[in-house]
Amino acid sequence: MDEFTSLNAGLDALEIQKKTARNWRSKFSNFTYAIIAFVTLLVIWQVAIKISGVKSYILPSPKQVFSAMQTQWKSGILPHAIFRSFSRGVEGYALALLVATPLGLLLGLNKVLRMVIGPVLLGLQQLPSVAWVPAAIIWFGLSPATIFAVVLLGAVPSIANGLISGIDQIPPLYLKVASVLRANKWQRIRHFILPAAWPGYLAGLEQGWAFAWRSLMAAELIAVSPSLGLGVGQLLDVGRQLGDMSLVIGTIFVIMAIGIFVEKIFFSPLRKRTLRNRGLTQN
């Protein structure tokens, strides 16, 4: 065996590609580009206002927006609204996850069920979930249930369809391995189908979050009531009612920022790790 050990060691060393250290410089420059782009946007915005002389109730300057948001932050309204919307979003999303995952799995594995429910799910995905707001208000009144219903209807189809397409794209070879290893039905799902479908599922999860967040904003914007408290969406409506354009634009930025935050902090690392682990990255 000694002979093989040295022979294999030599072959393995020759055949394996050397790992290149991850380049911190490229990471750094990605960040710098984002900052440069953002600053450029602010400068263009400021200059455009100066040149055109547009009234600030039509389009306020970056500085005005910033100071309006600063006031909202200091008064505690903005942090509270962000917290309320974000926690609502996360709760609604978690609920959507609990509904969509078994649903997607069932539809991915059962062709008959898919033929029956699949088209409905596809239709729901095409429908902007904000279209459900009037119905939800009639059913649930101006309660948190209305908002959760709309978030759920926004996120569930994306997550379920992501899982279904993930299952559809599983290479048959993995399922053959499952048979060769004599996995029972449950082991097949746990050890083969779910992990193999993970990339598609993850794509669905990402899209599901984007839809959940959008639906939440739309619901908050339409369903305004003291009983629902003040979320970011409602803040947008407050801005409109007060004719405070700085607040409106500032809130739009906040909504975008939260979306970017979740993507960068949560989904992007998850996606990168998945691709890297499975050898699906370019380098």
Place this chain on the structure above:
Amino acid sequence: MALENITRGFSVKDGLVLDRINLEVESGEFVAIVGASGCGKSTLLNVMCDLDRGYSGTFVKEQSASLMFQDSALLPWLTVLENVELPMSINGESKTSRREVAMDLLKKVNLEHSVHKRPHELSGGMRQRVAIARALAQKNKILLMDEPFGALDAITRDVLHDELSDIWLENKLTIVFVTHNVREAVRLGQRVLLMSSRPGTFIREWRVNLPEPRRIDSPEVALLAREITDELRKEIRRHG
């Protein structure tokens, strides 16, 4: 393991894939099967591995079998170690015992330094060694191999032949090895069976009475391989 008059067809139009296959494999034997494309080798292995039960004829075996493919078919989301542990985890073995056995098996195929790597970080030869370890982890005494080294370069393949022979002797395995490569069949098998195409059936058999360790480039291997190749070509011409 014995197959008697195994016949398998998938549609009337295409005719039979396997036609009255008779094969008896003794415990601890290494049988190599050679045949041109479309001779139904994979169908035969599927039958032997209980993946295909749509055949007619009788098939008895005392044990269940492991199957290896040309593609290592490792699961890319698991590390090397986890891939080898998987069969044991499916069989419900405890975490500590399966880890221990997996480490032992990986040592056996000289991969103890790569246990935490992912399959994509390995070379083709290393992946096939992991696949061997995974097949051994099923703890079946019968190992079915469907052109397992077909996609490897010649240098790596030679080393793997030596390694497989060692593993076969050490673990007293029964191996059925299907290949396109006549020399490989002679290098490894105690018996070499030649299979005809469409329908697949055995047309000739050779005993390889050469002692281990054999070398694929030895004159004895070459001589027998030549004889088998001539026979194989005759069979191929028949279809032209």
